[in-house]
Amino acid sequence: MHEARSVASPEMQRIDVSGLCKTFQLAGTAIEAVRDVSFSVRRGEFVALLGPSGSGKSTVLNMIATLVKPTSGRILIDGTPVVPGHATPNVGYVFQRDTLFPWRTVAENIGYGLQLMGVPAAERKERISACLKQAGLQDFGNAYPSALSGGMRQRAALMRTLVVEPQVLLMDEPFGALDTHTKIEMHDVLLRIWEREQQTVLFVTHDLGEALTLADRIILFSARPGQIKESFAVDFARPRNAVKIRETPRYAELFQFIWHSLGEEFMKSRSR
Amino acid sequence: MRRARRPGRTLAWQALICVSLLSIWQWGYDLHGRLPWLVPDLLDPYFVSKPSEIFEHFLILSCLKSKLGVFNGWFNGEFGRCMARSENNLWIATAVTLKNTFFGFLTGVSSGFAAGLVLGRSDRLSAIFQPFITAVNSIPRIALAPIIVLAFGIGDTSKVVTSWIVVVFLVFFNTFEGARSIDEGFVNAARLLGASEWQITRTVVIPSTMAWVFASLTPAISFALIGVIVGEFIGAERGIGRLIIESEARAEASGMMVAVIVLMLVGVALSAVIWRLQAYLLRWQQHNFVE
Numbered sequence: 001m002h003e004a005r006s007v008a009s010p011e012m013q014r015i016d017v018s019g020l021c022k023t024f025q026l027a028g029t030a031i032e033a034v035r036d037v038s039f040s041v042r043r044g045e046f047v048a049l050l051g052p053s054g055s056g057k058s059t060v061l062n063m064i065a066t067l068v069k070p071t072s073g074r075i076l077i078d079g080t081p082v083v084p085g086h087a088t089p090n091v092g093y094v095f096q097r098d099t100l101f102p103w104r105t106v107a108e109n110i111g112y113g114l115q116l117m118g119v120p121a122a123e124r125k126e127r128i129s130a131c132l133k134q135a136g137l138q139d140f141g142n143a144y145p146s147a148l149s150g151g152m153r154q155r156a157a158l159m160r161t162l163v164v165e166p167q168v169l170l171m172d173e174p175f176g177a178l179d180t181h182t183k184i185e186m187h188d189v190l191l192r193i194w195e196r197e198q199q200t201v202l203f204v205t206h207d208l209g210e211a212l213t214l215a216d217r218i219i220l221f222s223a224r225p226g227q228i229k230e231s232f233a234v235d236f237a238r239p240r241n242a243v244k245i246r247e248t249p250r251y252a253e254l255f256q257f258i259w260h261s262l263g264e265e266f267m268k269s270r271s272r
Numbered sequence: 273m274r275r276a277r278r279p280g281r282t283l284a285w286q287a288l289i290c291v292s293l294l295s296i297w298q299w300g301y302d303l304h305g306r307l308p309w310l311v312p313d314l315l316d317p318y319f320v321s322k323p324s325e326i327f328e329h330f331l332i333l334s335c336l337k338s339k340l341g342v343f344n345g346w347f348n349g350e351f352g353r354c355m356a357r358s359e360n361n362l363w364i365a366t367a368v369t370l371k372n373t374f375f376g377f378l379t380g381v382s383s384g385f386a387a388g389l390v391l392g393r394s395d396r397l398s399a400i401f402q403p404f405i406t407a408v409n410s411i412p413r414i415a416l417a418p419i420i421v422l423a424f425g426i427g428d429t430s431k432v433v434t435s436w437i438v439v440v441f442l443v444f445f446n447t448f449e450g451a452r453s454i455d456e457g458f459v460n461a462a463r464l465l466g467a468s469e470w471q472i473t474r475t476v477v478i479p480s481t482m483a484w485v486f487a488s489l490t491p492a493i494s495f496a497l498i499g500v501i502v503g504e505f506i507g508a509e510r511g512i513g514r515l516i517i518e519s520e521a522r523a524e525a526s527g528m529m530v531a532v533i534v535l536m537l538v539g540v541a542l543s544a545v546i547w548r549l550q551a552y553l554l555r556w557q558q559h560n561f562v563e
């Protein structure tokens with residue numbers, strides 16, 4: 001198994017999900033959240049999971065992240081099955097809502113993962129300040145999260161995940177709570193990081209514009225129970241500019257194309 | 273617009289109130305003799321003593337003055353002899369009560385905190401122990417004091433145990449509630465960054481429970497003091513509670529008042545320590561802006 005991981009060829013699937021199902025038991029009733037989902041993500045690929053609210057996107061991501069135990073199905077990361085309840089090494093997760101530790105300063109939050117790994121203080125300090133700089137938070141290292149704006153907090157949360165240099169990034173609507181402008185700003189931040197580090201990213205969102213800006217491929221989920229409805233390749237050239245890309249005709253064309261399909265699912269999820 | 277607060281003014285008012293109350297206490301009853309319609313009969317010095325008598329009694333109990341009213345010399349050894357002779361003088365009594373309060377508080381807080389964390393993080397354990405805890409918690413703890421003195425004797429141990437038993441539940445319930453109400457998002461975030469169970473406890477569970485624990489510490493320190501005093505009422509050789517009982521036997525209101533005032537000062541000092549500690553450990557709760 002160890003062998004398989006170290007000699008993994010670049011063509012190998014980084015994330016491989018097949019036949020994934022999840023049914024929640026809620027006060028005696030069974031809620032089928034995810035039905036037979038299969039897909040895979042190549043090394044270094046940026047994939048967006050798009051779908052209406054309640055379509056099971058977070059549930060799929062949480063199963064991959066080991067936070068939720070699948071009812072059935074198989075999840076492989078680098079060819080190795082994940083174990084529910086045990087974090088997979090080299091996999092980073094950015095939450096849908098703010099989970100910065102309020103009792104730690106921004107710098108201490110960012111350094112948390114390094115501290116767990118036992119990285120010496122001097123090196124930790126260096127890597128923290130590099131991250132603070134990258135996130136434009138140089139002056140806020142010693143502030144507590146409560147003193148930060150929503151956008152700054154999300155950047156700090158992103159850095160807390162990135163500081164340990166994960167090769168796989170799972171992101172659950174990390175910018176969902178931000179206003180449009182801050183969001184686009186964050187897209188640029190993320191794109192620059194991704195272009196440099198080439199992580200494998202699985203990005204959950206219900207914002208089509210966001211998915212188009214960031215992803216190589218969009219996987220569209222249907223309304224509950226979550227199933228894969230369609231998959232779209234997004235063929236914009238890289239590197240991308242989060243603002244400029246929205247002005248291109250190709251963007252409008254793709255938007256139109258996917259919007260129709262997404263719209264049907266929104267209608268379905270509203271009608272229940 | 274509201275006027276800016278002036279600390280000088282507040283202080284002046286406080287001093288004025290203090291002086292007026294002390295004056296009424298000191299001279300009010302004399303006035304009652306002459307003007308019964310103006311001052312009520314409440315301040316009979318036989319029951320409540322008066323400031324001058326209390327101060328006088330303070331000097332005697334603390335071996336600064338002899339019972340005959342002469343100041344004990346430091347260099348002629350009178351002070352030392354008085355200290356040696358009266359085994360429950362104010363200094364020793366205060367030291368003993370403080371010491372027992374401290375140990376009762378310390379053991380109560382640490383065991384209550386540990387139990388609260390363990391049960392708060394384990395659904396199974398809390399389900400098993402829940403009825404027992406409810407049952408024991410329904411006992412007024414002070415009612416156990418005589419049993420404890422009977423079991424542990426009139427020495428210091430029984431005071432520490434009484435103090436422990438009133439503190440432990442208070443801290444336990446607060447810690448328990450705190451550990452129950454932890455935001456699982458923080459726990460998940462830590463776990464996905466590679467934290468082990470023990471690291472999660474240390475870096476997430478304990479810090480996020482701290483605010484709850486501190487909410488219980490100020491009452492806990494008062495409770496610890498109450499526990500010790502009640503223990504001393506029931507049976508003790510030394511301590512401030514014992515001092516009160518001795519004065520009561522001699523119908524000396526001033527002696528009891530000295531003890532009560534010392535207790536008040538001790539309580540204030542201990543609370544102040546807790547406040548300082550809390551301000552430091554929970555500094556993240558204060559809004560903190562970067563200048």
Ligand SMILES: Nc1ncnc2c1ncn2[C@@H]1O[C@H](COP(=O)(O)OP(=O)(O)OP(=O)(O)O)[C@@H](O)[C@H]1O
Nearest residue numbers: 024026031033052053054055056057058059060206
């Ligand atoms: N812990 C849980 N217990 C019971 N039901 C759950 C639980 N978590 C999710 N569900 C249900 O599963 C379905 C899918 O939820 P999920 O959070 O995955 O949706 P989502 O696509 O991420 O939606 P959103 O865009 O609003 O975040 C929902 O109907 C939800 O009620």
Ligand SMILES: [Mg+2]
Nearest residue numbers: 057058096172
């Ligand atoms: Mg979600």
